[in-house]
Amino acid sequence: MSLPVEPMPRPRRPLPPPAHPSGARAPRIPERRLPRHVAIIMDGNGRWAASHGAARTRGHRGGSRATVDVVDGAVEIGLAQLSLYAFSTENWARPAAEVDGIMLLLHEVLRDNIERWHEQGIRVRWSGRRTRAAPALRAELEAAEDLTRHNDVLTVAVCFDYGSRTELLDAVRRMAVDVATGRVDPAALVEQDLAGYLYQPDMAEIDLLVRTGGEQRISNFQLWQAAYAELVFEDTLWPEFDRRHLWRAMQTYTVRQRRFGGTAEVMPGGTAAS
Ligand code: IPE
Ligand code: IPE
Ligand code: MG
Numbered sequence: 564m565s566l567p568v569e570p571m572p573r574p575r576r577p578l579p580p581p582a583h584p585s586g587a588r589a590p591r592i593p594e595r596r597l598p599r600h601v602a603i604i605m606d607g608n609g610r611w612a613a614s615h616g617a618a619r620t621r622g623h624r625g626g627s628r629a630t631v632d633v634v635d636g637a638v639e640i641g642l643a644q645l646s647l648y649a650f651s652t653e654n655w656a657r658p659a660a661e662v663d664g665i666m667l668l669l670h671e672v673l674r675d676n677i678e679r680w681h682e683q684g685i686r687v688r689w690s691g692r693r694t695r696a697a698p699a700l701r702a703e704l705e706a707a708e709d710l711t712r713h714n715d716v717l718t719v720a721v722c723f724d725y726g727s728r729t730e731l732l733d734a735v736r737r738m739a740v741d742v743a744t745g746r747v748d749p750a751a752l753v754e755q756d757l758a759g760y761l762y763q764p765d766m767a768e769i770d771l772l773v774r775t776g777g778e779q780r781i782s783n784f785q786l787w788q789a790a791y792a793e794l795v796f797e798d799t800l801w802p803e804f805d806r807r808h809l810w811r812a813m814q815t816y817t818v819r820q821r822r823f824g825g826t827a828e829v830m831p832g833g834t835a836a837s
Pocket of ligand 1: 605609610611650651665776
């Protein structure tokens with residue numbers, strides 16, 4: 564059993580993120596054009612490894628480096644919320660050695676970066692089923708959540724053992740209990756009530772969904788939250804992705820016109836564009 568970790572007060576001024584080694588700086592995007600919540604399907608590690616004649620785990624290691632850079636780049640550009648698809652409910656079908664390798668790498672990423680992320684004001688959350696992760700990873704993820712609970716510069720949702728259908732099933736189960744015990748009147752339910760049972764009920768809907776690695780599919784990711792997301796598909800394999808690709812996707816987003824089913828442009832959060 565791991566001991567509860569006290570949320571540590573972080574310094575009043577968050578540490579700035581380290582710059583990209585190329586010296587590239589974040590483009591300036593006017594605040595009203597910034598997506599609030601970007602989600603990334605980090606795909607292509609296996610193909611990257613194959614193209615280098617290496618084992619798939621080498622690809623996942625390269626993917627970890629990309630993830631760390633993208634988190635810094637998200638802080639640098641002023642993003643508020645970032646969801647990262649790290650491991651799906653379907654990925655358990657992979658060979659055990661690959662699954663164990665992915666869990667070990669995620670554990671290492673957290674161990675090596677969590678203190679710096681905390682100083683940068685990053686809040687880490689875990690979206691997914693909590694019962695099947697290796698105990699050491701579960702402890703590391705939950706400690707990261709506890710440590711960073713009060714941070715507000717950037718929220719990073721680590722989607723591990725995440726599947727949208729499982730998330731919806733878990734939500735419906737909990738809602739059914741509330742109906743059965745009389746806490747909820749089924750006739751009075753509205754969409755927002757169902758959203759309240761999801762893993763991260765207080766996170767914004769996804770404005771921009773990026774998938775790397777060239778495939779153009781959703782793979783059971785955030786089906787509810789991405790209902791009106793703008794989609795950007797990148798051919799770059801995840802180990803070759805870095806913050807500059809994230810910034811480019813965000814710039815692409817700024818010129819999209821979102822209408823949410825109406826005829827006029829609507830900004831995220833529901834306000835009409837001026
Ligand atoms: C994404 O890369 C990482 C996970 C799904 C964990 P893949 O391992 O799916 O890489 P490809 O799609 O086989 O290239
Ligand atoms: C989606 O990628 C899951 C993650 C990136 C964690 P997959 O590689 O598992 O998706 P499919 O199998 O190509 O749809
Ligand atoms: Mg894949």
